[in-house]
């Protein structure tokens with residue numbers, strides 16, 4: 443197991459009001475310097491972070507159940523990541539791979555081609571963000587098929603660029619006021635077990651059949667370039683489709699020459715207890731988009747896919763200035779080795795078992811918890827009115843979040859209805875911190 447950088451105790455500690463005085467002062471400066479459109483869930487300004495702890499400039503130490511939105515899977519400031527990226531920076535910071543290439547980029551692509559689902563010949567391209575990966579996956583699919591239509595699903599989130607806003611479902615805050623959006627995007631009903639009209643037991647092949655029927659009738663399968671889906675929807679509320687849904691969609695794509703694109707930006711790199719969430723049902727995507735957990739916190743993203751699709755693009759048709767930054771590539775190699783050497787997929791499953799057990803017991807005590815769901819270290823609870831009423835309950839969510847933030851736990855929300863609490867701890871978090879973080883959540887509900 444990787445040793446942590448020296449001196450950041452893995453202990454929660456609250457020494458001021460939250461936010462503290464130094465954070466409040468910096469927040470004041472921020473209001474005169476940073477565009478107001480950029481939000482912050484918990485405006486405590488960071489001094490240091492390490493594994494499962496984030497320490498602010500006032501000396502408060504928070505348990506991290508956010509991982510910077512599912513990014514620091516190997517822990518913040520992971521020593522191997524820091525060492526490898528620092529060594530690379532000292533050698534060269536940037537050349538642009540399209541100008542002067544370098545081995546690190548090739549090594550990351552070789553690793554992604556090796557570890558991503560499927561034994562077929564693959565190629566990869568490296569980018570900077572999840573949205574950029576999704577944009578490129580759509581480019582590659584349209585180019586390879588000569589078709590234009592892209593199918594996405596209710597509750598989907600794919601990014602904040604013009605095309606990825608078109609692909610994303612929720613209007614506020616992501617899309618309001620930013621149109622017009624890219625065309626040839628079609629949205630289908632999502633297999634959302636907790637809210638599926640005929641019950642979760644019908645949320646697998648039956649839900650797929652409904653989407654396939656709509657695709658066939660509304661678009662025509664022969665016009666569809668790609669079906670794009672998150673194996674577990676992230677920002678939409680950790681929606682895990684019913685068993686059989688994804689395989690049925692993939693089968694339809696294969697039968698109709700449609701490119702199946704898995705958006706594993708949030709689910710990738712051991713987060714869900716498999717290296718990739720697609721593995722849970724042996725789904726082999728034609729293209730897979732990755733980012734977040736790939737490089738221990740440095741900005742890197744990728745599209746990995748069937749070589750015949752990826753190589754169908756004309757020379758110069760793919761690229762970008764910073765894609766595959768050398769320090770990010772070095773960090774990615776360290777991160778991928780850490781995930782493998784420290785068996786973090788197994789750790790994610792253990793974390794998930796602990797969280798599911800504690801949160802299901804909590805749900806027995808509080809009927810505003812309508813659903814407890816997820817896999818690995820990607821677990822969520824959906825809050826409802828209670829007493830059998832499944833009306834979304836963002837009010838209770840806000841109360842719980844406020845308590846957790848004030849008591850030293852970084853915790854995030856999600857969901858189309860703003861009523862989902864999501865747990866995304868680093869996969870290297872200690873059992874002690876995991877248990878303590880869950881206790882803070884339990885305390886929040888006890889005080890409702």
Ligand SMILES: Cc1ncc(COP(=O)(O)O)c(CNCCCC(=O)O)c1O
Pocket residue numbers: 511570571572573574576599600601602672676677705706707708733734
């Ligand atoms: C599945 C999935 N695809 C694509 C993306 C986009 O990745 P970028 O790296 O944020 O562009 C995400 C990013 N999710 C966090 C967004 C945070 C916010 O902007 O409010 C994702 O989860």
